[in-house]
Structures are given as C-alpha cells and as structure tokens.
Amino acid sequence: MTDHHLAQFNVARLRAPLDAPAMAEFLALFPPINALADSAPGFVWRLTDGEADDATSIRPYGDDVIITMSVWESREALWDFTYRSAHLDALRRRREWFLRMAEPYVVLWWVPAGRIPSLEEARERLERVRRDGPAPEAFTFRQMYDPVGDLVQI
Amino acid sequence: MDDVEAIAALQDPVRRRLYEYVAGQAHDVGRAEAADAAGVQRTLAAFHLDRLTEVGLLEAVFRRPAGRTGPGAGRPAKLYRRSAAERVVSVPPRDYRAVAALLAEVVETVGGEEVLERLARVHGRSAGAAPPEAAQAEPRPEDGTGAAPDGAGDEVGDRVEAALAARGYEPYREGGRLRLRNCPFHALAAEFPPLVCGMNLALLEGLVEGLGATGVVARMDPRPGECCVVLDSKNNES
Numbered sequence: 492m493t494d495h496h497l498a499q500f501n502v503a504r505l506r507a508p509l510d511a512p513a514m515a516e517f518l519a520l521f522p523p524i525n526a527l528a529d530s531a532p533g534f535v536w537r538l539t540d541g542e543a544d545d546a547t548s549i550r551p552y553g554d555d556v557i558i559t560m561s562v563w564e565s566r567e568a569l570w571d572f573t574y575r576s577a578h579l580d581a582l583r584r585r586r587e588w589f590l591r592m593a594e595p596y597v598v599l600w601w602v603p604a605g606r607i608p609s610l611e612e613a614r615e616r617l618e619r620v621r622r623d624g625p626a627p628e629a630f631t632f633r634q635m636y637d638p639v640g641d642l643v644q645i
Numbered sequence: 646m647d648d649v650e651a652i653a654a655l656q657d658p659v660r661r662r663l664y665e666y667v668a669g670q671a672h673d674v675g676r677a678e679a680a681d682a683a684g685v686q687r688t689l690a691a692f693h694l695d696r697l698t699e700v701g702l703l704e705a706v707f708r709r710p711a712g713r714t715g716p717g718a719g720r721p722a723k724l725y726r727r728s729a730a731e732r733v734v735s736v737p738p739r740d741y742r743a744v745a746a747l748l749a750e751v752v753e754t755v756g757g758e759e760v761l762e763r764l765a766r767v768h769g770r771s772a773g774a775a776p777p778e779a780a781q782a783e784p785r786p787e788d789g790t791g792a793a794p795d796g797a798g799d800e801v802g803d804r805v806e807a808a809l810a811a812r813g814y815e816p817y818r819e820g821g822r823l824r825l826r827n828c829p830f831h832a833l834a835a836e837f838p839p840l841v842c843g844m845n846l847a848l849l850e851g852l853v854e855g856l857g858a859t860g861v862v863a864r865m866d867p868r869p870g871e872c873c874v875v876l877d878s879k880n881n882e883s
Contacts, residue, residue, distance in 0.1 A: 571869050573838075574838040574839075574842075574867065575868060575870075575873075576867060577865075577866075577867075579838065579839065579842055579865060579867045579873060580865040582838070582839040583839045583842060583843040583846070583865065585839065586756060586758055586759065591756040633836060645835060645836075
C-alpha cells in the first residue's frame with residue numbers, strides 16, 4: 492500500500508459567509524483541527540492557499556462553497572483522523588454551518604505516493620463520482636476500492 | 646466459521662469465563678494471566694483459549710515480552726484478544742441491521758439529524774429513568790483498578806457505569822472520567838459515522854439526565870477502536 496496514497500476532496504455549501512456571527516464557532520475550529528490533521532499519523536499533505544493556513548479562499552464552485560483537499564498514507568489514516576478524532580464532533584455539527592447537498596460532496600482516489608494531485612484533477616474526480624457513482628478511479632468511504640481496483644470489504 | 650458454532654463454544658463455563666476476561670482487557674492477554682483470572686490450570690486455559698480462537702471469538706498474536714530482543718530472548722509468547730468479527734444468531738431469522746442501514750441513509754438524505762438527536766435524547770432519558778433491569782443489578786467484575794477515591798460522587802458514577810455496562814458500552818474509568826471500550830452500534834457507526842455517533846451522544850446525554858446524574862457530562866472524544874463518547878465527572882474536575 493505504500494506505493495499509493497489516498498487523496499480526499501470535499502466541498503461544502505456555507506449557510507452564511509465565513510465572517511458572519513453564525514459561523515464564528517466553525518471558524519474557531521480551523522486552527523485546532525488543522526493542527527490535528529498536520530500531526531495525525533499518516534498525514535501527507537493538505538491544500539492551502541499559500542497565505543492563510545487553510546483553503547477557504549479557494550472557491551472554484553462559487554462564493555458560498557468552500558473546499559478541502561488532502562493526501563493520506565492509507566485509508567486507516569484518513570479514517571482515524573476524519574471519524575476517530577476531535578474532527579468527528581465538527582462533522583456531527585455540520586448542519587449548523589452547511590446546507591445539505593443533494594449530490595455527493597466528497598470523493599476519494601488513489602495517487603502514486605509522492606505526487607500531489609491538482610485541483611483540476613480533484614474536480615474531475617468529484618464530477619466522476621457524481622456522474623457514475625463510486626468506482627475504482629473515484630469512490631467514497633462507504634464504497635471503497637483498493638489501489639488495484641478491488642472493492643474493499645469493510 | 647458458523648455463528649451458531651461460535652456462540653455454542655461459550656456454553657462451557659470455564660471457556661466463557663476466559664472469553665469474558667480476555668474481552669474485558671485493554672491489553673492482549675497471555676495464557677498464565679487468563680488462567681489465573683479464570684482460576685484454572687494453564688494447560689486447560691490454553692486448550693480453551695485455542696478453541697475460542699478456532700471458532701473466531703478470539704484472535705491470537707505472537708509477541709516477545711516487552712524489553713526482550715535478540716538471540717536468547719526466548720520464543721514469542723502467544724497472546725489473545727477479542728476478535729473484531731461480530732456474531733449474531735437469531736431464531737427465527739431476523740435482519741434488523743439491513744433495515745437500520747436503510748433508515749440511516751434516509752435520515753441522512755433528508756437531513757433529519759436534528760430530529761434523530763432529539764428523539765434519541767428522549768429515548769435515553771426514559772431508559773435512564775426506568776428502574777434497572779435484573780441484568781443491570783449484576784455486579785461488575787472486581788478488578789479493583791477503577792474505584793474512584795472520593796465517596797460522594799461515586800454512587801452516581803457507579804449508577805452511570807452500571808447503566809452503560811447493561812447497554813453493552815463496556816465502561817472503564819480513566820482518571821475522573823468514564824471511557825467506553827465498546828460501541829454497541831459499531832457496524833452502523835462505521836457506515837454512517839457523524840449520524841450514528843451524533844445519535845449515540847444524544848442517547849447518552851439523555852441517559853445521564855434520566856439517571857439524575859447531574860455531575861456527569863457526556864461529550865464526544867473519539868479514539869480509534871472505542872466508542873465516540875466519554876463521560877466526564879464534574880466532581881473530579883474541580
């Protein structure tokens with residue numbers, strides 16, 4: 492598994508602009524949760540805009556949609572950070588800050604270890620999972636594939 | 646391995662004691678330790694532990710004792726832990742998990758988390774307020790490691806601990822808080838983490854409230870391999 496890393500791309504539609512009072516608690520979570528990711532076992536990389544330590548200024552889907560993108564050494568590494576750390580409590584509260592999306596809003600795919608995927612690639616993978624459903628080239632945690640393309644039994 | 650055969654393996658009382666001891670430990674357990682806990686000889690314990698491994702209730706791992714490496718360190722010891730595989734037997738056949746997964750997907754699709762959490766809190770509250778069932782009255786294993794020193798808050802803590810144990814959470818004490826070794830909703834929580842963990846938190850908040858345990862606060866603090874919720878005791882914090 493070490494010759495492949497797992498890439499993650501996620502979009503979220505904001506209920507209110509980030510500087511609105513209703514988003515203050517969400518905003519306050521950024522530094523601790525980002526620090527948690529950076530020090531998490533198996534963390535490889537996450538997208539930032541080059542100025543701030545996050546990607547909130549990158550808005551390819553319009554003003555009300557923020558994105559996150561990251562690379563991890565394995566499924567377990569990404570899983571443990573996403574669902575088995577303080578990040579889970581932020582996810583649990585996501586409806587307070589984000590509007591529900593009818594389409595899939597997260598996509599996972601394997602990249603050769605050492606290569607950082609581009610934003611264009613990420614958008615294309617999300618497009619794929621939205622169009623065709625989970626497949627070896629673009630999938631979700633619930634229907635996960637290994638780098639060879641076999642469905643992972645969880 | 647067949648689920649019926651796996652569960653039938655627990656009918657033997659010695660085997661069951663061994664299984665329950667191994668399952669209740671946070672560390673991998675060797676033969677000697679398990680034998681002592683079950684009050685049987687090592688060879689008999691070894692036989693039963695291997696049988697439990699054969700039917701898939703336990704997993705065996707081989708490891709050298711800590712601090713011993715290189716030649717002369719001796720053979721690695723065989724250690725046992727509870728298998729992650731779930732065994733379910735229902736007669737007649739029932740499949741509530743398929744229904745639960747489908748309903749969870751519906752709740753997520755319609756964005757019904759708020760309603761789910763509200764109802765979970767109500768359910769938890771009435772469960773906590775109900776008189777304890779016979780199973781809850783069972784004393785917890787006397788391992789002596791968990792007893793909190795202070796007297797006043799402890800009766801409440803014991804009540805919360807018993808209620809959690811009766812619901813399969815496998816609570817244990819760590820400092821002034823209760824951590825939960827087992828997630829009773831594991832498979833569903835793995836499929837719908839924020840949804841099921843949010844429901845679980847609300848359920849436990851309700852339970853604590855129903856028990857009248859005003860000094861106890863449930864909050865999210867997930868760790869790999871454990872339930873997502875911990876229960877802090879206000880008494881021990883101040």
